[in-house]
Amino acid sequence: MNNKPVRLQKFLAMAGIASRRKAEEFIAAGRVKVNGTISTAMGQQITPGVHKVLFDNKRVEVREKLIYILLNKPKGYVTTLSDPQGRPIVTSLLPGIKERVFPVGRLDLDTEGALLLTNDGELAQSILHPKFEVHKTYEAEVKGLPSEQTIRSLEKGILLDEKKTAPAKLRIIRKNNRNSVIIITIHEGRKRQVKKMFQMVGHPVQSLKRLAYGDLGLDNLAIGKFKILTKNDIKRIFSKKNPLQTKK
Structure with missing residues (x-):
C-alpha cells in the first residue's frame, strides 16, 4: 500500500468496508472519523498510514489480501x-x-x-x-402466462418509478395453466427491479433466483x-x- 493521498470514500472501499457508493452513505451518516473527528466531507483527502480512520469507532486499514x-x-x-x-x-x-x-x-x-x-x-x-452494464440473470416464476406483446414490452423497457427500464432479455422456459418460468437478464441495479417489472405488467413473481453475473453462473x-x-x-x-x- 502506497501513501499517496486518496479520497476518504475510496480509502474505505480499498479497505473492504463497502463499495464507494455505500461508503459515501456511511460518511454522510457520521459513521466515519478522521484523526478523531467525524468527517462528512465526501471529497476529503486522506493519506493511508498518516491519517487515522475509524469506521464505527474501529480502526480502518487497507488489507493486502483480497478475496x-x-x-x-x-x-x-x-x-x-x-x-x-x-x-x-x-x-x-x-x-x-x-x-x-x-x-x-x-x-x-x-x-x-x-x-x-x-x-x-x-x-x-x-x-x-x-456504466459498466454488468448483466445479472434471474429465473423468475411468475403468475399466469405473459403474452408475447408483454414480453416484448419488458425487453424494450417499461416505465418503472417514473423512469424507463433499460433493455432486457427474456425467455420463457416452462409454463402451465397457472404459472410461467422465465429467464430474465438485466444490467440495472434498481431495488427489487425484477419483481417490480413483472408486477407492473400484471404477472407478480412467485419465486426468484439469481443465476449468474455476466457469464459467471x-x-x-x-x-x-x-x-x-x-x-x-x-x-x-x-x-x-x-x-x-x-x-x-
Whole structure:
C-alpha cells in the first residue's frame, strides 16, 4: 500500500468496508472519523498510514489480501452484515473465511441464488455502477402466462418509478395453466427491479433466483455453499456472453 493521498470514500472501499457508493452513505451518516473527528466531507483527502480512520469507532486499514466469493444464497437469509431482527445473515454461511467481506448488492430475504461477497470495494463499485452494464440473470416464476406483446414490452423497457427500464432479455422456459418460468437478464441495479417489472405488467413473481453475473453462473454449486473465485472467474462477471439466454 502506497501513501499517496486518496479520497476518504475510496480509502474505505480499498479497505473492504463497502463499495464507494455505500461508503459515501456511511460518511454522510457520521459513521466515519478522521484523526478523531467525524468527517462528512465526501471529497476529503486522506493519506493511508498518516491519517487515522475509524469506521464505527474501529480502526480502518487497507488489507493486502483480497478475496472474492460466490455464494448460492438460500431463502431466509439477509444480505446485510447484521440484522436488528435477529434473522440469519449471509456471512454466517462462510465458515473458515477470516477476511471481513460484504455482499455486492443485495438479494431479498425470499430470493435465492448467486451472491458475490468480497473485501474489494473497487471491484464492487465496478459491478454495481450502471456504466459498466454488468448483466445479472434471474429465473423468475411468475403468475399466469405473459403474452408475447408483454414480453416484448419488458425487453424494450417499461416505465418503472417514473423512469424507463433499460433493455432486457427474456425467455420463457416452462409454463402451465397457472404459472410461467422465465429467464430474465438485466444490467440495472434498481431495488427489487425484477419483481417490480413483472408486477407492473400484471404477472407478480412467485419465486426468484439469481443465476449468474455476466457469464459467471452457479453451475453445480449447492444451495448454502460457496466457492472462492479465481481471476478468470472475475473476468467472466464482466462478460457480455449470456449462455443462459441461448435457446436449446
